[in-house]
Amino acid sequence: MKTSSPLKWFASREGLYYLGLAALLVIILPLILDPFRLNMVGKYLTYAFVAIGLVMCWGKAGILSLGQGVFFGLGGYCMAMFLKLEASTPEATAIQSTPGIPDFMDWNQLTELPWFWEPFHSFSFTLLAVIGVPVLLAFVIGLAMFTRRVGGVYFAIITQAIAAVLTILIIGQQGFTGGVNGITDLQTLKGWDIRTDEARNILYFVCVGMLFLVLFVARFVQNSKLGRILVAMNAQETRVRFSGYDVAAFKIFVFCLAAAFAGVGGAMFTLIVGFMSPSFIGIVASIEMVIFCALGGRLSILGAVYGALLVNAAKSGFSESFPELWPFAMGALFIGVVLAFPNGMAGLYQTYVMPLEDKIFRRNKAKATAAPKPEATRPTADKTDDYDPIIDRYSPEKS
Amino acid sequence: MFDGYTSSELMSIFAMQGFAGLSLFSVFVLMALGLTIIFGQMGVINMAHGEFMILGAYTTYLTSGFFQSYLPGLFGGYFFIAMILAFLVCAALGALVEWLMIRHLYHRPLDTLLATWGLSLIMQQAYRSIFGAREVGVDLPQWMLGAFNVTDLVQLPINGLFVMIIALSIAVGLYLLMYRSGYGRKVRAVVQNRPMAEAVGINSAGIDRATFALGCGIAGVAGAAFTMIGSTGPSSGQAYIVDTFLVVVFGGAQSLIGTIVSAFGISQAQSTMEFFLSGSMAKVLTLLVVIGILMLRPEGLMALKVRR
Numbered sequence: 001m002k003t004s005s006p007l008k009w010f011a012s013r014e015g016l017y018y019l020g021l022a023a024l025l026v027i028i029l030p031l032i033l034d035p036f037r038l039n040m041v042g043k044y045l046t047y048a049f050v051a052i053g054l055v056m057c058w059g060k061a062g063i064l065s066l067g068q069g070v071f072f073g074l075g076g077y078c079m080a081m082f083l084k085l086e087a088s089t090p091e092a093t094a095i096q097s098t099p100g101i102p103d104f105m106d107w108n109q110l111t112e113l114p115w116f117w118e119p120f121h122s123f124s125f126t127l128l129a130v131i132g133v134p135v136l137l138a139f140v141i142g143l144a145m146f147t148r149r150v151g152g153v154y155f156a157i158i159t160q161a162i163a164a165v166l167t168i169l170i171i172g173q174q175g176f177t178g179g180v181n182g183i184t185d186l187q188t189l190k191g192w193d194i195r196t197d198e199a200r201n202i203l204y205f206v207c208v209g210m211l212f213l214v215l216f217v218a219r220f221v222q223n224s225k226l227g228r229i230l231v232a233m234n235a236q237e238t239r240v241r242f243s244g245y246d247v248a249a250f251k252i253f254v255f256c257l258a259a260a261f262a263g264v265g266g267a268m269f270t271l272i273v274g275f276m277s278p279s280f281i282g283i284v285a286s287i288e289m290v291i292f293c294a295l296g297g298r299l300s301i302l303g304a305v306y307g308a309l310l311v312n313a314a315k316s317g318f319s320e321s322f323p324e325l326w327p328f329a330m331g332a333l334f335i336g337v338v339l340a341f342p343n344g345m346a347g348l349y350q351t352y353v354m355p356l357e358d359k360i361f362r363r364n365k366a367k368a369t370a371a372p373k374p375e376a377t378r379p380t381a382d383k384t385d386d387y388d389p390i391i392d393r394y395s396p397e398k399s
Numbered sequence: 400m401f402d403g404y405t406s407s408e409l410m411s412i413f414a415m416q417g418f419a420g421l422s423l424f425s426v427f428v429l430m431a432l433g434l435t436i437i438f439g440q441m442g443v444i445n446m447a448h449g450e451f452m453i454l455g456a457y458t459t460y461l462t463s464g465f466f467q468s469y470l471p472g473l474f475g476g477y478f479f480i481a482m483i484l485a486f487l488v489c490a491a492l493g494a495l496v497e498w499l500m501i502r503h504l505y506h507r508p509l510d511t512l513l514a515t516w517g518l519s520l521i522m523q524q525a526y527r528s529i530f531g532a533r534e535v536g537v538d539l540p541q542w543m544l545g546a547f548n549v550t551d552l553v554q555l556p557i558n559g560l561f562v563m564i565i566a567l568s569i570a571v572g573l574y575l576l577m578y579r580s581g582y583g584r585k586v587r588a589v590v591q592n593r594p595m596a597e598a599v600g601i602n603s604a605g606i607d608r609a610t611f612a613l614g615c616g617i618a619g620v621a622g623a624a625f626t627m628i629g630s631t632g633p634s635s636g637q638a639y640i641v642d643t644f645l646v647v648v649f650g651g652a653q654s655l656i657g658t659i660v661s662a663f664g665i666s667q668a669q670s671t672m673e674f675f676l677s678g679s680m681a682k683v684l685t686l687l688v689v690i691g692i693l694m695l696r697p698e699g700l701m702a703l704k705v706r707r
Contacts, residue, residue, distance in 0.1 A: 334517025
């Protein structure tokens, strides 16, 4: 998968996919959508960060985390705390009994800023925390679970419980966290008003830029030797372990990577939407994030972006016109994706569209010998096919 | 958190909260038993289990309405009919779901989780469309009202006691079925070694379907019992599903005794801590302790010692 020059890579098939996505996000959508809709697309894109992380963690390495909302939320809350402190200057909160602290603390009879809020006065600390806090938690969870060889279903249930713990904690500790309303009324980022149309436009493009950064990091990881070990681990964990690899360390790494992506997504979410609340990060939200990844294709990082966009667009569309039908559609989506096309849209694309492309590419190649060789960017075989169901079901890692 | 209480006060607080926690215990046991046999025996994560329970509750609600309008004389005993109906309805739906969906996913346990989550969304919305978003409750027959006074401090409501008896008798019945019957022997054979069980002539597909239906049927009975102590709405099932999965995993997935012990431990811990802390903090602490112990003992409290 080595390419000699970036230009050549962009002319390759994989490069064209990335260019296509870039064209869609940077040119087409901003041209056809009004600022309000574009802001919504920006919101959907922040979920794509999580979905890309899930592709790496679940699709490649086989670790299904049902608690990605936790990391999304931690990133989002870190950013929200910074913005809230900036909005709570002593002048702006002069009517409170203790000016200078966020309004919800005043409502809950808190008289001074809690210690863990203090560092969020600093912007550079906040930027660090947006990635650092989720990664730290992921590292602790991963270290505790993977070195004890907890995996599969057990891991999924425990991460789900962690998502439950975090939401109960946030809702219960109203004075510290804003409770069920979340942290609202965010206004400026370093003095720059984030609520104007212009600011939202800029934030959208920043979000797209970050998304491509994350995509390239994910692509780099999946094409490196490490990425191939992850895939091997998913198929035959014991064999990889017996070959001398520290399986737990690889798992912790990819889990932390997914957490970092989710944290960045959460921070962008706060900036784009203008507030953060527990309803975006709980159990239901976390499991919906898995369907973004599953619909797009659990093996394809680009598919994850399209999955997040499509599911969220469908959700907005449905809930505007037929609120009753959305849960049915969502349920059918879960069942349909799992039963009928486990590799999602990317899998369908590969089966039906790629053969056509192959023909075109081959014709080009016949004409101009310099044309780059088409590369398969994704593993072609359905990975469940060469699974040994017995090993899968009875080996301790998978049970 | 124990400051300012004398030891005798503490004792009576523990006793009081312990009795209060018993109804939570019954709910956990009733839900977890059905999950345990599906998850422990088949490795399937049924996220729609709560919705099967609600289906049982709605069946009971309809039956009670039927008895009130057409057979008021027999109202005192409607509950037993409702329980059987709830079992049959849920088991039938369970068998259908197994045939349509689950049997295609046996070698992909994580995918059963997603698919049944989708099923639960559909069922919830169906309840909302049919029965409305409001919670419904049933009228209790006369003999179930009232309470036993055990001591001055401790009162046991009869309906709560009744639900607990149901929970324990289902547990005993399930134990007998699993460990003292031919069917149970076949189930355990399939769990331990599927190809070998098939080689000696056990219809493993049939066993799977029967087990899934049985688990769903028990969820239905749980729902019927649930109406005796509280009202049910379309999303009440989901409120318990994560807790119950933790109960199952904490107890050790294949152990019925472990499930009961862990249900008891978790419900008691939560109920006792609720007295000293707020309800949400008690829940957070309980869940954290459970997660912590699970990290130390990933196979659960009472895991079967099998060589894998």
